Amino acid sequence: MKDFATLLDRLSFTPQRNGKIRLLAEHFRNAPDPNRGYALAALTGTLELAAAKPAQVRALVESRVDPQLFAWSYDYVGDLAETVALIWPERPGAKRPPDLPDVVERLRLASRREAPAILETWLDGLDATGRWALLKLITGALRVGVSARLAKTALAELGAPDLAAIEEVWHGLAPPYEALFAWLEGRAARPEVDHRSAFRPLMLAQPLEAAELPSLDPAAYRAEWKWDGIRVQLVAGGETPRLFSRSGDDIGRAFPDVLEAMRFDAVLDGELLVLRDGAVAPFNDLQQRLNRKTVTPKLLRAQPAHVRLYDILFEAGEDLRALPFDERRARLEAWHAREAPARSDLSPLVPFEDWDALAALRAGLREQGIEGLMLKRADSAYEAGRPKGPWFKWKRDALILDTVLMYAQRGHGKRSSYYSDYTFGVWRDADEGGVELVPVGKAYFGFTDEEMRRLDKWIRDNTVERFGPVRAVKPGLVLEVAFDALHRSKRHKSGLAMRFPRVSRIRWDKPANEADWLAAAEALLEG
Amino acid sequence: MPRALVTHGHADHARPGNGAVLATPETLAIMQARYGEAAWREQQALAYGDRLEVGGVSVGLAPAGHVLGSAQAVLEWRGCRVVVSGDYKRRPDPTCAGFEVVPCDLFITEATFGLPVFRHPDDGAEIAKLLASLATYPERAHLVGAYSLGKAQRILALIRQAGYDKPIYLHGALQALTRLYEGFGLDFGALLPATGAAKAELAGEIVLAPPSSLTDRWSRRLGEPVTAMASGWMRVRARVRQRGAELPLVISDHADWDELTRTIAEVEAPEVWVTHGNEDALVHHATQQGIAARALALVGRGEEEQEQDGRASGAEA
Ligand SMILES: [Zn+2]
Ligand SMILES: [Zn+2]
Numbered sequence A: 001m002k003d004f005a006t007l008l009d010r011l012s013f014t015p016q017r018n019g020k021i022r023l024l025a026e027h028f029r030n031a032p033d034p035n036r037g038y039a040l041a042a043l044t045g046t047l048e049l050a051a052a053k054p055a056q057v058r059a060l061v062e063s064r065v066d067p068q069l070f071a072w073s074y075d076y077v078g079d080l081a082e083t084v085a086l087i088w089p090e091r092p093g094a095k096r097p098p099d100l101p102d103v104v105e106r107l108r109l110a111s112r113r114e115a116p117a118i119l120e121t122w123l124d125g126l127d128a129t130g131r132w133a134l135l136k137l138i139t140g141a142l143r144v145g146v147s148a149r150l151a152k153t154a155l156a157e158l159g160a161p162d163l164a165a166i167e168e169v170w171h172g173l174a175p176p177y178e179a180l181f182a183w184l185e186g187r188a189a190r191p192e193v194d195h196r197s198a199f200r201p202l203m204l205a206q207p208l209e210a211a212e213l214p215s216l217d218p219a220a221y222r223a224e225w226k227w228d229g230i231r232v233q234l235v236a237g238g239e240t241p242r243l244f245s246r247s248g249d250d251i252g253r254a255f256p257d258v259l260e261a262m263r264f265d266a267v268l269d270g271e272l273l274v275l276r277d278g279a280v281a282p283f284n285d286l287q288q289r290l291n292r293k294t295v296t297p298k299l300l301r302a303q304p305a306h307v308r309l310y311d312i313l314f315e316a317g318e319d320l321r322a323l324p325f326d327e328r329r330a331r332l333e334a335w336h337a338r339e340a341p342a343r344s345d346l347s348p349l350v351p352f353e354d355w356d357a358l359a360a361l362r363a364g365l366r367e368q369g370i371e372g373l374m375l376k377r378a379d380s381a382y383e384a385g386r387p388k389g390p391w392f393k394w395k396r397d398a399l400i401l402d403t404v405l406m407y408a409q410r411g412h413g414k415r416s417s418y419y420s421d422y423t424f425g426v427w428r429d430a431d432e433g434g435v436e437l438v439p440v441g442k443a444y445f446g447f448t449d450e451e452m453r454r455l456d457k458w459i460r461d462n463t464v465e466r467f468g469p470v471r472a473v474k475p476g477l478v479l480e481v482a483f484d485a486l487h488r489s490k491r492h493k494s495g496l497a498m499r500f501p502r503v504s505r506i507r508w509d510k511p512a513n514e515a516d517w518l519a520a521a522e523a524l525l526e527g
Numbered sequence B: 001m002p003r004a005l006v007t008h009g010h011a012d013h014a015r016p017g018n019g020a021v022l023a024t025p026e027t028l029a030i031m032q033a034r035y036g037e038a039a040w041r042e043q044q045a046l047a048y049g050d051r052l053e054v055g056g057v058s059v060g061l062a063p064a065g066h067v068l069g070s071a072q073a074v075l076e077w078r079g080c081r082v083v084v085s086g087d088y089k090r091r092p093d094p095t096c097a098g099f100e101v102v103p104c105d106l107f108i109t110e111a112t113f114g115l116p117v118f119r120h121p122d123d124g125a126e127i128a129k130l131l132a133s134l135a136t137y138p139e140r141a142h143l144v145g146a147y148s149l150g151k152a153q154r155i156l157a158l159i160r161q162a163g164y165d166k167p168i169y170l171h172g173a174l175q176a177l178t179r180l181y182e183g184f185g186l187d188f189g190a191l192l193p194a195t196g197a198a199k200a201e202l203a204g205e206i207v208l209a210p211p212s213s214l215t216d217r218w219s220r221r222l223g224e225p226v227t228a229m230a231s232g233w234m235r236v237r238a239r240v241r242q243r244g245a246e247l248p249l250v251i252s253d254h255a256d257w258d259e260l261t262r263t264i265a266e267v268e269a270p271e272v273w274v275t276h277g278n279e280d281a282l283v284h285h286a287t288q289q290g291i292a293a294r295a296l297a298l299v300g301r302g303e304e305e306q307e308q309d310g311r312a313s314g315a316e317a
Helices: A002-013 A017-030 A035-044 A054-062 A067-077 A080-087 A100-109 A115-125 A128-138 A148-156 A163-170 A178-184 A210-215 A256-260 A283-289 A297-302 A325-339 A355-363 A449-461 A518-522 B025-039 B123-136 B151-161 B172-183 B217-222 B237-243 B257-267 B279-288 B301-309
Strands: A221-227 A230-236 A242-245 A266-276 A305-315 A344-346 A370-377 A391-395 A400-410 A419-429 A435-444 A463-467 A470-473 A478-482 A485-488 A496-499 A502-507 B003-005 B018-023 B040-045 B051-054 B057-063 B071-077 B080-084 B106-111 B142-145 B168-170 B191-193 B206-209 B226-230 B247-249 B271-277 B292-295
Touching: A002 A017, A002 A035, A002 A128, A002 B237, A002 B247, A017 A035, A017 A148, A017 B123, A035 A100, A035 A148, A035 A178, A054 A067, A054 A080, A054 A115, A067 A080, A067 B279, A080 A128, A100 A115, A100 A128, A115 A128, A148 A163, A163 A178, A210 A355, A221 A325, A221 A391, A230 A305, A242 A256, A256 A305, A266 A283, A266 A325, A283 A297, A283 A502, A305 A325, A325 A344, A355 A370, A400 A435, A419 A449, A419 A478, A419 A518, A435 A496, A435 A502, A435 A518, A449 A463, A449 A470, B018 B025, B025 B040, B025 B172, B106 B257, B106 B279, B123 B142, B123 B151, B123 B226, B123 B247, B151 B168, B151 B172, B151 B206, B168 B172, B172 B191, B172 B206, B206 B217, B257 B279, B271 B279, B279 B292
Parallel strands: A305 A344, B003 B018, B018 B040, B080 B106, B106 B271, B142 B206, B142 B226, B168 B191, B168 B206, B226 B247, B271 B292
Antiparallel strands: A221 A370, A230 A242, A230 A266, A266 A305, A370 A391, A400 A419, A400 A470, A400 A478, A419 A435, A463 A470, A478 A502, A485 A496, B051 B057, B057 B071, B071 B080
């Protein structure tokens, strides 16, 4: 636990990406199995522990410490886990400190009721940093500025050719990842991944700059609609079919209707939509289906899910990813005609003569459910990540920005118990190097109470600072903001102000570092 | 003030422009180095353990363990003894005499770290963090922010105790007092001026500087240094972030919560006045121990601390 705690402690104070990678790689190199594998799991969010609730932790400390002294201390420190870690009265000759594997293995078996007693003996054995790390771990609030992607990037330094090589095997493995470390250290062969159940990293598109269009050869590219749903990967052929989001989360539980229709042996790339009477329903309808633990028959009827297919990665065990796009497309069409699985269709290719014709098509886009166009090179292999050149996305013109939530404030009236007023920002290069968010506007939105509750919880869980009724949150949630116009203003640090901004949707699926930049906002300025 | 008894040389305790100053020889030397002519009109040295009669009151100085020359004032009048702690700590410090427990009838204690969240870890382990970071980032200078009087010299001594024998680079503002410590017999090994050293020369080296230079223009000469800050406040993460420190070193010259409560118990005073910090919590604690305790507000302190530290709160002098 000591090494893991030191790692978390150092990471939490290390601002630079390279510094974080250095610390992580050092830990992965030096810590023994299975400690490092559990550390990796904790950082990538693949540990599932019977966590303790903050209220339980609080009760525990109040049985040990004068309540008035605790209250003053909490007030000063501002964070519950940290206050408990610091104030916990050490007992000389106390118990042996637990190892990270002890903690993980013990908590896996423990019930929520047993957790506090176990926790108490561990707190007695650890030092302040160890207690802090333990409490962060078991209250599920690690937050040391490390994304799963960053942790894997550091892992790749141990001996993988690149991040994609890690991603390729990642989803077939489980904590504590001993086979993965053995492979990276050259002690064992690459872990076998069952393509019939594992997620494969997606190929993503670069945004198209209109200026680069003339340099591209229209004959070398194919065009498709970019549908306004959620990008998914369908994996079937193994014991149970699986539906993954583009970040590799298994979202199948919320879509039993889609899983039911996956009676084939293939890995497919497509867009998850709600389709009613053949028409794509608004994105909000799909939101209703997401993140549900249970789905009622009523909801299944009201918001029927559907997958519009873009690509095929595996067919009956054959890896097609190295084939050119045109060949994969032919395979996809033939496969779909033969299998004709329910709740799916093919995203059609959009024929065009030249870029002007395509631009005209895009300018006339009014249809619900289409976000813009995708351009894919006819000879492009299916590569993990976001390679520059083979695929582009060309969004339709709309005054829409993907912003990052910065501050939240309690609303008024009916909303007064929720954090429902939001200040959001876009990225720019910081003066001191690195990047920073600058606010571009403030809005509230009118989603369902349930969405509001979820957002409210996210805000509470991700608060980094409070000023009266306002909470500053860590940059982790993308809000798509629609607005009527954008003009210059001195009111916001960005120098921009929006006319009638409204949060058009919450992009739970989108990483914050992919939100828009200030330059993209400025390009939308009027006049 | 016409007459001043000065416990130690920090700016919030030793001010220039006094009439007559009574202090330990070390504290007088420090005041002289800092204020020169302006230090006083006349001065009198009193060594630890010696006594002096002032208007019927017997005055003595006992080691406080805070910085070189730091003292508690021990005042006796008709069999009643009052001890004013000044700033103090209980753990060993290679650069100054250790705190002496003086039983008394009234104890006036500081409370800079008067909350139970403040428990300073072992200083050797904190220095080990610094040396471990040098191994992790051998190409980056390690800039350690430390107050110019006491903290800087203690850090130097601790780094040497840990077996680190390369030259250590000093910011100009730390030179004079470090030389003064050497004059009192302390040996810090090879020290070099950081100002004027080339960026490449400082890569992978330890550079000591006052806290204010951690984020100012001066630090840019170091390329992309690892910024460490040595202070008891570094125990709390929000204070670390506020400081912009990448490597917090929890090393303090003040008593932590356990040292404060232990000292209150050991001096066995029936009455305790608490000042200079988080008074409420310590008064609360002492009261629960059956001691008559109250908070004593000192005038003008906040202002002085601001000067010392460059911000309204967070001084540790
Ligand atoms: Zn002081
Ligand atoms: Zn002091």
